[in-house]
Amino acid sequence: MAYTAVTKALKTLNPTVLRVLTSQSRHLSGVAIAGQPEPDSPSSSFTFSSNENVPTSISNKDNNIYIKNPKKTESSVTMPISFMTGSIVGGRFYKKVTTREADDGNGWNVMLDYRTLKTPSKRPLKCPTLALAKAIAAEWEFQQIDGIRPFTMPLMKLTCTALERVPLTRHKIIEYLMKKFHQDLVFCRAPGDSDLTSNVLGRQVEKLDPLLNWVESEFGFKPIVYSSFFGGKQEGGLVDAIENLLKKTDDCELAAIDAIAASAHSLVIALGIFRGRLDIEEAIKLIRLEEDLQVDRWGLVEGGHDVDIADLRVQVSSATVFLGLSRKH
Incomplete structure (x- = not known):
């Protein structure tokens, strides 16, 4: 059963870690969180x-x-x-x-x-x-x-x-996702003129460029990459194509996309899962690409990196499983 993926992720976590990670949720949107008060x-x-x-x-x-x-x-x-x-x-x-x-x-x-x-x-x-x-x-x-x-x-x-918040805030959810689209994780590249970041750039080119090629093939526009901390500006045609796709989603699909994008800091990765281009493990590796390189170099911080990894796994896997289970076949 697809539900096993979430259950397995939860059962592998120490209860104390679970309590910590649930209080450190990465949700960027905050627009479509069920039960959020006025x-x-x-x-x-x-x-x-x-x-x-x-x-x-x-x-x-x-x-x-x-x-x-x-x-x-x-x-x-x-x-x-x-x-x-x-x-x-x-x-x-x-x-x-x-x-x-x-x-x-x-x-x-x-x-x-x-x-x-x-x-x-x-x-x-x-x-x-x-x-x-x-x-x-x-x-x-x-x-x-x-x-x-x-x-x-x-x-x-x-x-x-999906049942309560998305129908009331659909426009705001899409508006926020598109606002953050220009600063998407997969568009950002580390500077290549530094010994500290040159290996990061090489790994980004290797792992992220295939996903960007998929975006170009899927939507007909080549994404623009940048190395500025302030982000860049994607071509209007690509922005319109992504926004039109979001507008055609049903409430369950939009809730799942929003949840994954918030955890991943990437709408592109969320759409990759939505369209079947990425599975859970592939998405997590892309999201954690830079941080994993730092862990390999400097070591893992217990109570920090491990909690962050556990949180990410729960958030991405649960939203992906929800997406699959909510679809009428």
């Missing part, structure tokens, strides 16, 4: 049910999911900011996780016992495919009796992003 909101949280008379503990009297509410005055049940930072939230309040077809026949729901999992806007979480619903169900099934660990549910987070 400017006047007091906290960042996920809401999974809605009821005007929600109690502060788990209820068995209806079909909503209730997790103990830290604020008695609130009428909704929320996953607090610990969802993003790696803390354990409450205790597991369900025994069985299943999936079922949505009532309208358009999509699939995840069921915790007899309760329907809900989105931040308090509607049933409706996955576009059964495969994605089963993967999210596997994330909930993975949770332990002593507590729910939201940082082990990246597919749940991405699904909420």
Whole structure:
């Protein structure tokens, strides 16, 4: 199963490392993060049910999911900011996780016992495919009796992003991605007139030029490379071609592209995964090309480089798996 890729990445990580890396997320966009509060909101949280008379503990009297509410005055049940930072939230309040077809026949729901999992806007979480619903169900099934660990549910987070945030902020997401496109990681070259950077330039030419050749073949315009810290300016035809592609994506595809681009500092690498030009391992090697050269030369810093690598693997692999599972074949 594709979900195994994310599970394997998570299981190989020390819990302490997981808590650190989830608090050091690389997201550049910040526009399409599920559960992100509005400017006047007091906290960042996920809401999974809605009821005007929600109690502060788990209820068995209806079909909503209730997790103990830290604020008695609130009428909704929320996953607090610990969802993003790696803390354990409450205790597991369900025994069985299943999936079922949505009532309208358009999509699939995840069921915790007899309760329907809900989105931040308090509607049933409706996955576009059964495969994605089963993967999210596997994330909930993975949770332990002593507590729910939201940082082990990246597919749940991405699904909420695609269903709730992307439809409302699609224009802003694309606008931000295109704004950063000119400073894309794959367009930047290290100076070749220095002993400290000449080996970096050689590796960039070897590894990144094939990807740039693919861009030219795919979109009909040759990318411009530069060595300035302030970036360069890509040809208008290429910019328009990339922007038109983004506008044609569905909400799940755009959520995945945005997540990968934020982690990779590269829209080109995200599109390479989207179009099947790159797999997860190839993308990670390109993203870490310069840093890996520094590690080879100066050594790996424990608690620094290893955490960064773990974070990158989780972010890229989960978004790539989500992209594949959400597609209707």
